[in-house]
Amino acid sequence: MITIRPPGDKSISHRAVLLSAVADGPSHIEGLCDGDDVRSSLSVIEKLGAQIEVTPEGHGLRASVRPRNQAAAPQEVLECGNSGTTARLAAGLLVGLGVGAVLDGDASLRARPMRRVVYPLQAMGAKIDYLDERNRLPVAIRPRATGSLRSLKHRPRVASAQVKSAILLAGVLDGVPVEVHEPVRSRDHTERLLAGLGVPVECAEGEAGSVAVAFDPGVWSGSIRPLDMTIPGDPSSAAFMIAAALLMRRPIRIEGVSDNPTRTGFLSVLEEMGATVERGDSESRCGEPVSAWTVRPPDRLRAFEIGGTAIPGVIDEIPILAILAARGVGRSVIRDAAELRVKESDRIDRLSRNLAALGVTVSERDDGLEVEGTTARLTGAISAAGDHRIAMAFGVLGETPAATLELDDPECARVSYPDFREHLRRVTEPIGHD
Numbered sequence: 001m002i003t004i005r006p007p008g009d010k011s012i013s014h015r016a017v018l019l020s021a022v023a024d025g026p027s028h029i030e031g032l033c034d035g036d037d038v039r040s041s042l043s044v045i046e047k048l049g050a051q052i053e054v055t056p057e058g059h060g061l062r063a064s065v066r067p068r069n070q071a072a073a074p075q076e077v078l079e080c081g082n083s084g085t086t087a088r089l090a091a092g093l094l095v096g097l098g099v100g101a102v103l104d105g106d107a108s109l110r111a112r113p114m115r116r117v118v119y120p121l122q123a124m125g126a127k128i129d130y131l132d133e134r135n136r137l138p139v140a141i142r143p144r145a146t147g148s149l150r151s152l153k154h155r156p157r158v159a160s161a162q163v164k165s166a167i168l169l170a171g172v173l174d175g176v177p178v179e180v181h182e183p184v185r186s187r188d189h190t191e192r193l194l195a196g197l198g199v200p201v202e203c204a205e206g207e208a209g210s211v212a213v214a215f216d217p218g219v220w221s222g223s224i225r226p227l228d229m230t231i232p233g234d235p236s237s238a239a240f241m242i243a244a245a246l247l248m249r250r251p252i253r254i255e256g257v258s259d260n261p262t263r264t265g266f267l268s269v270l271e272e273m274g275a276t277v278e279r280g281d282s283e284s285r286c287g288e289p290v291s292a293w294t295v296r297p298p299d300r301l302r303a304f305e306i307g308g309t310a311i312p313g314v315i316d317e318i319p320i321l322a323i324l325a326a327r328g329v330g331r332s333v334i335r336d337a338a339e340l341r342v343k344e345s346d347r348i349d350r351l352s353r354n355l356a357a358l359g360v361t362v363s364e365r366d367d368g369l370e371v372e373g374t375t376a377r378l379t380g381a382i383s384a385a386g387d388h389r390i391a392m393a394f395g396v397l398g399e400t401p402a403a404t405l406e407l408d409d410p411e412c413a414r415v416s417y418p419d420f421r422e423h424l425r426r427v428t429e430p431i432g433h434d
């Protein structure tokens, strides 16, 4: 059976890198994702005064990090590249430390909303200015010479792990209580990692899937233990390989993957499509469950419907789910996913234009898509708009039977999955050439 070990989880890699810069001693991290996004976080902590030594290790990175020298003030603009997680979490980190800096990003990141983190951080007392357009990067965070932040109880309208994490980082680093009440639980890596490093972060489930996450410094020694961890594999990257195997009608085994329940909604959708999913026993790595999955294809993939509270758990997998929908039997519906419009591209627009260009019947909704499955040959030119997940989703389709696609920017996969091409080749090559 084809076996794939996905790259280190991007979300966990960012958090491990950023927290290592403020831990109480040198950290050691293995299996970091070697994508451009995590490199952006590494470069941010280096400019903040952390000393890092990064070496290639297998298909990822090993990093030794000495925490930032507190006397060091960043001299330069902190470039976050394409990485929304770097920009938003670094905003919380800077505010918590009271360190001033300018955060900026590439054209895609400059087009994405920043108000969702800037507003709650300002409510805590941070001084943050938009340097160009309102609500967008670049932003200047002013240093805080005296005084502490105000505590905050925040109720965002949309569940966002980046917003929640920025607030938690600000609260923890300045030692003020913060609470974030989310309508639906977003990925919880920051909470798990902080708790694993000795920081008291509590989660309480509320009604209808809502959750409250709280940091209370009253019961804390004030210490963030150094990290010594191996990053689990990225379920969002694994999703592309699983989808490729399903389209090739092959079973696949994914090893060393994060089995965190806030990230595995994709597997439930695959089951709804008729696939069989076997999950091995999970072991815990720094509070994160890690497991192996075996996924077997059905005779034909069925259509699916997703929406409501299921969306945060599959948000990054929707591009590849839309591709599976195009090869399913019947009409698949994705709703309540308006957040897709503010990702690395407007993913609803990208998916519907590109699928339509291939001859797939697709209708765009404000908050999602409806896709009619087809067995017809799909041929045409695809524009990924520099969005790694759009490029990889159509990259998968292009390597499977009855599709001939011309992709404008396949290289942008390196943002999250540098070995994408090589892994995809292993999943789709003729059997017997392994």
Ligand code: S3P
Binding pocket: 010, 011, 012, 014, 085, 159, 160, 161, 162, 163, 165, 186, 187, 315, 316
């Ligand atoms: C991420 C959170 C999600 C996700 C993104 C990574 C994170 O974004 O889509 O790819 O690492 O915190 P939101 O926080 O905007 O939902």
